[in-house]
Amino acid sequence: MTEIMGVFGYPIKHSMSPEMHTAAFKQLGLDMAYHAFEVHPEFLEKAINGIRGLGLKGVNVTIPHKVAVLQYLDMVDDLALEIGAVNTIVNMNGQLTGYNTDGEGYLQSLLPFIKSDIKQMHVLIIGAGGAARAVAITLAKYGVRKITIANRTAAKATELALQCSKFCQSKDVSMEEAEKHLSDYDLLINTTSIGMTPHISQVPLSLDELRSETYVSDLIYTPLKTQWLSIAEKKGAPVLNGLGMFVQQGALAFERWTGKKAPAEVMKQAVLRRLNEG
Structure with a gap:
């Protein structure tokens, strides 16, 4: 059965995460799918409970939910607690754990630069x-x-x-x-x-x-x-844009969900294709 991941945000139609993760799943031959879910703030708690109810493997969390989501999770990683925000949720047998991959994603894009x-x-x-x-x-x-x-x-x-x-x-x-x-x-x-x-x-x-x-x-x-x-x-x-951070934070989330090394270059090219399409 296809495992489902996604991203919760409001609004969400601009998100490039579905293309990025779909390309990664295809590259590794994984039977997984990634969807953008537009979640109004007043329905956030119900949406989080829906992760458990529907058996979603995990989700990313974006604006405006990164702070509010903490109260609905079973566990929160120490770094995410320090930052005070969650951008990645992993569902392990109904237990939801929150992480923040933004800072580490930025660091991974910065160090080679x-x-x-x-x-x-x-x-x-x-x-x-x-x-x-x-x-x-x-x-x-x-x-x-x-x-x-x-x-x-x-x-x-x-x-x-x-x-x-x-x-x-x-x-x-x-x-x-x-x-x-x-x-x-x-x-x-x-x-x-x-x-x-x-x-x-x-x-x-x-x-x-x-x-x-x-x-x-x-x-x-x-x-x-x-x-x-x-x-x-x-x-x-020397200058650095934010594309690397976006790709690397997504790659870290991908690895938490799948336990596999993310094909970061494939993910980057998927985002660039979307950007070039305007």
């Missing part, structure tokens, strides 16, 4: 939302030298910096201060949606003071190269 020792780096993270929490806490636990959080809402930046300080030196600054001292950072990471299609002319932070040696990373992958990355590239900086 960085040509120096990331544990010696001072990292600036722009934003303090769910994606920022996953990335910041994962990098802090990995052991980067220092993390600075810049966010429009100062209180959220302060809270995230305090949490990261359990694992590495961390602080928060205003956006203006981050721009002024941009040369202090070895790696810049935009975790916000600023610059995403259709608002492609917007940038999250001025790069006037950018050094050419500074790595610049954007979690956005629509478009594949944001205006922010284009500006950084023109200044000679």
